[in-house]
Structures are given as structure tokens and as C-alpha cells.
Amino acid sequence: MTAKKGKPPVGYSDFKNLREQELYYVDKTLLIKKIWENSSQVLLFPRPRRFGKTLNLSMLRYFFEKIDDSTTSDNSKVNDDSKVSLSGLSDDSSTSLSRLFEGLFISKQPEIITHQGQYPLIYLTFKDVKEMTWENCLYQLRLLLASEFSRHKAYFLNVFLELEESEILNALHDPLTPSAPLAMALSCLMKILNRATGQKIIVLIDEYDTPIHAGHQYGYYEEVILFMRNLLSGAFKDNSYLEKGVMTGVLRISKESIFTGLNNISVSSITCPEFSSYFGFTETEVEKILRDFSVEHPQEVKDWYNGYIFGRQVIYNPWSIINFLNSEDRDLKPYWIDSSSNDLVRDLILNGPISLRESVATLLRGESISSVLPENIVLRDIAATEENIWSLLTFSGYLKALNPRMEGTRIVYDLSIPNMEVLRFYEDTIQSWLRQQIGDHRLQQLLKSLLQEDIASFEQYLQDMVATVLSYHDTSGDEPERVYHAFVLGLFVNLGSQYEIRSNRESGYGRYDVMLIPKNPQQTGFVFEFKKVDGKYDKTAKTAIKSALRQIQERKYALELRQTGVQRILGIGVVVHKKKVWVEAVEL
Secondary structure, eight states, rough: OOOOOOOOOOOOOHHHHHHTTTTTOOTTTTTHHHHHHHHHHHHEOOOOOOHHHHHHHHHHHHHHHHHOOTTTTTOOOOOSOOOTTTTTTTTTTTHHHTTTTTTTTGGOOOOOOOOTBBBBBBEEEOTTTTOOHHHHOHHHHHHHHHHHHHHTTTGGSSSOOOHHHHHHHHTTTOOTTOOHHHTHHHHHHHHHHHHHHHHHHHEEETTTHHHHHHHHHHHHHHHHHHHHHHHHHHSSSTTEEEEEEEEEEEEEEEEEOOOOOOOTTEEOOOTOOOOTTTEEEHHHHHHHHHHHTTOOOHHHHHHOOOOOOTOOOOOOOOHHHHHHHHHHTOOOOOOTTTGGHHHHHHHHHSSSSSSHHHHHHHHHHOOOOOOOOOOSBBGGTTSHHHHHHHHHHHOOOOOSEEEEEEEETTEEEEEEEHHHHHHHHHHHHHHHHHHHHHHHHHHHHHHHHTTTTHHHHHHHHHHHHHHHHHHHHHHHHSSSHHHHHHHHHHEEEEEEEEEEEEEEEEEEEEEEEEEEEEESSSSSSSEEEEEEEOSSOOOOOOOOHHHHHHHHHHTTTTTTHHTTOOOOOOEEEEEEEEEEEEEEEEOO
């Protein structure tokens, strides 16, 4: 897996830098062979952020890129003593790059090694293009393209530039350049390199969708989609100068919005098995890593950071594993969740329909939900259906997909929260929403009244919160008790340090709605049953309350609490009718 043990490579996304520093490296170099032998001319790898996409593309670059010692870098001059390559390397650069792969899996593949250092190559990463305006975004895109032209400028000295090419070259250095000529720059550079070398070009594009996410968030979606569509079409659609193209991103943006007509692209998403082990750490790799770094409680690490399913592989979050190993106290905490903004995901959960938060409550209980996963995503339509939202959450790393099966003409998956780290994100998101809606002080008053067994006050606080937060539309459906169930379950997330919170589990002779199991058996345990005022059966709030409490007692819901050693148990009936709530308790 590694040539030797080194320090965890926290923050390293450049393959050459990582290898020269002799940092710990989980060997993914067979990805080179697999990509080269794949019959598709262009491959797209959508993966969650921080799962090794940039490092892998950097690895491909240092393997394939042709080094020409007669050329100069941007900030170096050729003299008799020191020749410099396009990448700023010394005259033994080809040898030095070859050393980067010594001892790794790819070095034992002689048929692939013959391709090392043989191709002119274009490398662009859009991972930092996250501007708030289209003008600033276009400025950053122009700088990136200009920099890549400059990296290859020595080739321009030996070829004739056509008028259009000269105009594009000049436009790259003009801050007033409109977007249209810039979108032609990539295909232009490929044409020049082909003319200079007589070879086809390898094109690597990292995090292609980062500017698109920014455009969606800040209101210039149409402009950036048009630009990226033209840029990528120029490079990949019917381009006779292209040898191989590889792109990475978080999502597969819909063909209708960006990949129009690009029928030579093969998409290997997280549901595909072929490349499943090359992004993120596999179970075998993690077991070796934890042994190498003498981790004392490996199962706890697995519970926190594993659980992703790529194809049929169990995958661990590499960013979190590496940061955990590098932390002085080996603290288990959400490294990945805290590594960048989660605003889009959080907004979809908090501002979506109440049914979406009901499903989140199901996920928080450790259960799964079923959904199809549309892979062609139009970001501007992401909130149009819950299926779109589940797809975004899954492909972005906030859910895992299991048990694919055909239902009619569509593939349906069971979706669940992958690990403890992501569970913390959902808990924090729900708590943030509750604090925003009802205020932390009122929330603490409600929870305090419950723990003090002041059921009358608990009922009043709950009634006030329902009146503030839930709409008439939310509570007027056929199953309003489900809405209240999800809402109250969200409130109880704040008791996680004192209670284990369970929902819809079997106990005794039935399935209770919510149970609070105290971590200290000397504290009171609680079992909740939710009912609606039913015109057919429980026609009044009073009869519904009696029915709820009778069900708790007759079906022996307290059995599970008794088995944990809890002595004092309250059964609590919650009856709802539109935006009215009634609560009563009985000692079990």
C-alpha cells in the first residue's frame, strides 16, 4: 500500500509534493492503468468533496505529462547550467517524475509504464472558483486559462499562430474580455499543442462543477452554465486533437444544461462498481492504516468515518481518517463536515417541505428511506422534487445508497446516514432550525418541564411551539400525528447527552412511537404514543388520550426500558388535531 510509513498527508493534494515529502500514501496508482485501458475517450468521476479527486488527477498529470527540457517555465530562464521544463523541473525532470512512482503498484505494470511522460497534457482545476458575482467568476476563469497557456508558452515559439488563436491569446490577458472568446481557449490550446508536437492531448479537469455550484448559490447560474458548456464542448466534442479526457466533480450536471451532445463521455458515479475503490479508502486499506498508526480503538474510528457505499465497496472518508490520525489527541469529531460550507444542503433540509424533515427524522432514528436517485441533475431544479434532494444528498456524501432494485422501470435504493460524523451534521442542522424557529430558551424550557415531569407545562410549551412553527397545511393531512412525531423527535435531539432516543421500534407486543432511555438508570424513562382525533374511532381529544395511554400499557411498551434497569417510567399520550395538542401521562 505504501513504500514506507510517513506522516499523514493533511491538506496535500499535489502528488509530487506528497511523494517528495515522503508522506504516508495509500496507493491508488492502478487507477492510471484502469483509465488508460478504458474504452471511453472521456471519463467523468463524480465523488463527494475531499475524497481524493484532486490528488488522483494530480497523479495522472505527473504520470502522463511529457517533459520537454528545451522549454522554459514562467519564472525561469534557460542557461548552460540549468535547463527548466514546462513544469519548472530541472533537466533530469523525467527521471525525477519517474521516481515518484517507484515501489507503487503502477511500477509493476510494464505495458503502462511505456506511456509514462509521453503526452502533452492540459491540467485545469476549478476547485477554488467560488465567486459571488459572474464578473469575479469570469475573472478567475480567465486567470486559470491564462496560467495554463503560460505553462505551455514555449511551444508557441516554434509554431505559426492563426489569427483566431492570436486573438484568443491576447484576450486571455485583457481584463475586459467577454466570456465568448475565453470559452474557446481550451480547444485553441489543444490545437496549438497538437501542431507543435504532432501528438494528441490529454486533458484533465478537476472539480468542473465548483463554479456551477457558486453560480447557483449566488445568482449567475445561466451565465456560468453557458460558459462551461462551451468550454467543455470545445475540448471534448468531436475534437480530433484529444487523446484522453478525465474530469472530476461532485455531481453529474444534466446533459441538457452542460453536456449537450457529448456522447463520448462515460460517467462513473458512486453507484457504478468499476472505479469504486479508487476514491476514498477501502475497508482493507483502513485496517492497515489503523495498524500502521497504532490506533487503539479501531471500531470507534470505523463507526465515525465508514459507511459509504461506492458500487459494492464499503468506503471510508479519507479526509476524516487522515485528520483523525494527525490530531494530537486522536479525537473523534466531524473533520469532513467542518471542512467547507454545507449551506446548500442545509438550506434544502430546513426550507424544504415538512415531509422532507419527517424523512430526516426517520434517518435520525437509524432507519432508511426508499427513493430513486436521478443522476442527471439540473441545479436550478434541485428543490423541485424530494427525489432530486435525496440524489444531491447521496452523491454529495450525506447519505449512502444500498439494495438497488428495479421497481417498474426505475432503480430504487434504500438510503441511510452513513456514519456518526454525518449523523452529527443532521442533528446540528435540525437543532439549528429549531433554535431559529422557537428560540433556544423556549426549547430548554420545554425539555426541562418534561424531565421534571411537569406534563401540564410540557403541553403548554409544545402547544406554543406548534402554533409558531407548523403551518395549517402541515397538520391538516390524513396523518397529522406523523408531522408531530417528526417535530417532537427533532426537539428531543437536544437530550442526546442524557438519553438514548429511539423511535418506531418493537417493544413488548407492539411498536412504540418514541422512547427516551436514560443513560443513568436512576432517571425517568419516557414512552410516547401519538394519536390524532379520529372521526371514526377516537372522536374527541379525551377519548384519543385514553386510547393512547391504554395502548402503551396493554402492549407493554415499557418492557425495553425495564430491561435496561430503568425503574421509573412514564407513558405519555400526545393527541393532535390540526394545530391543537393535548398531552397526558401515566406511570407504568
